[in-house]
Amino acid sequence: MNRQLLVTLAVLGSQLLGTFALRANEAHLLQCGHCAMMARLHARQLAAAEQGKAPQNSYAPDRFVDVAHLKIDVTPNFKERSLAATAVLDFAPIAKPLKQWHLNATGLDIRQVTSSHAIQATQSTDTHLEITFRDPIPTGEDARVTITYNATPKKGLYFRTAEMGYPASDTQLWTQGEPEDHQHWFPSHDYPNEKFTTEVICRIPAGMEALSNGRLLSQKKDKDTGLVAFHWFQDKVHVNYLVTLLAGYFVKMEDKHGELPVALYVPPSEKDQLANTFRDTIKILDYFEREIGVPYPWDKYYNACAIDYMWGGMENTSLTTLTTRTLFTDATENLRSSRGLDAHEVAHQWFGDLVTCRDWSHLWLNEGFA
Numbered sequence: 001m002n003r004q005l006l007v008t009l010a011v012l013g014s015q016l017l018g019t020f021a022l023r024a025n026e027a028h029l030l031q032c033g034h035c036a037m038m039a040r041l042h043a044r045q046l047a048a049a050e051q052g053k054a055p056q057n058s059y060a061p062d063r064f065v066d067v068a069h070l071k072i073d074v075t076p077n078f079k080e081r082s083l084a085a086t087a088v089l090d091f092a093p094i095a096k097p098l099k100q101w102h103l104n105a106t107g108l109d110i111r112q113v114t115s116s117h118a119i120q121a122t123q124s125t126d127t128h129l130e131i132t133f134r135d136p137i138p139t140g141e142d143a144r145v146t147i148t149y150n151a152t153p154k155k156g157l158y159f160r161t162a163e164m165g166y167p168a169s170d171t172q173l174w175t176q177g178e179p180e181d182h183q184h185w186f187p188s189h190d191y192p193n194e195k196f197t198t199e200v201i202c203r204i205p206a207g208m209e210a211l212s213n214g215r216l217l218s219q220k221k222d223k224d225t226g227l228v229a230f231h232w233f234q235d236k237v238h239v240n241y242l243v244t245l246l247a248g249y250f251v252k253m254e255d256k257h258g259e260l261p262v263a264l265y266v267p268p269s270e271k272d273q274l275a276n277t278f279r280d281t282i283k284i285l286d287y288f289e290r291e292i293g294v295p296y297p298w299d300k301y302y303n304a305c306a307i308d309y310m311w312g313g314m315e316n317t318s319l320t321t322l323t324t325r326t327l328f329t330d331a332t333e334n335l336r337s338s339r340g341l342d343a344h345e346v347a348h349q350w351f352g353d354l355v356t357c358r359d360w361s362h363l364w365l366n367e368g369f370a
């Protein structure tokens with residue numbers, strides 16, 4: 001097929017897809033994060049076709065190590081909208097011995113790097129942390145790096161505080177990883193072609209609550225700092241972009257689907273709207289379990305509403321982020337519903353979370369099934 005015809009077909013196809021995408025957007029104004037990503041990728045393909053360039057794909061880079069576990073310990077400073085943190089990565093080189101490891105780390109102020117294996121040098125650029133080991137780490141050998149850093153994230157982690165004009169009683173922070181924004185608040189292999197278990201510890205003032213993936217191992221107050229440490233553990237592997245953290249003041253509604261804890265968390269000012277948005281979640285879980293034939297795969301299913309969240313929702317493993325715009329009062333009950341968004345994000349717990357596309361060029365698979 002000649003190039004001009006190919007470009008013409010690509011543009012026509014894109015416009016056709018664009019028409020469908022527009023209709024889909026009109027029908028579902030509260031987009032899932034994946035849907036928004038698809039729209040962005042589609043726009044990029046269209047722009048490339050219009051410029052006569054080959055379509056661009058978003059392939060993940062080669063893996064040089066197998067990451068086994070990521071542990072992040074975060075102390076946020078809500079007033080300064082910054083954080084002090086430590087990230088521990090357990091890994092083993094694959095294919096060949098590892099002399100140097102490049103981690104995504106955008107805008108992080110790296111204070112210290114230690115390792116189970118002697119480090120020759122570290123270098124921090126605007127976007128990466130490069131760790132050079134004295135001796136190459138043999139293939140298959142277990143290794144660990146511990147990175148202490150500070151961050152004032154411009155992406156990936158967002159504060160909503162009284163200093164910014166929000167009610168102090170609604171103070172919160174939330175994160176959004178997809179596609180590759182978590183590197184603004186913790187160092188990692190920030191691509192979807194690597195799965196590992198995770199632990200998130202968040203130290204916050206008493207009265208606040210911190211939510212993350214998996215199950216809550218402990219909630220302890222430190223006598224010296226007065227901060228309460230929430231320790232979450234995700235013991236089934238998942239990908240970097242599905243790591244999540246929300247912290248702040250919330251009110252919640254809880255229930256159970258069999259033994260599975262199910263909950264919805266909202267900012268305190270939205271408490272009167274909890275019940276409307278929560279009412280279908282268990283029915284949706286029940287329906288998908290029966291239809292898919294695979295039991296719900298994670299330790300819990302929580303939804304949590306983030307103030308000014310940019311999309312409709314994001315299916316982070318076991319803890320979906322939802323926009324507060326999905327909440328509605330009884331007065332608007334006949335006009336609005338959270339059902340479509342709720343069902344879409346629950347479906348992603350299987351399609352996208354349990355089974356994940358290797359890179360963004362296959363994102364349509366996540367979205368097609370959900």
Ligand SMILES: [Zn+2]
Pocket residue numbers: 032033034035344348367370
């Ligand atoms: Zn989606």
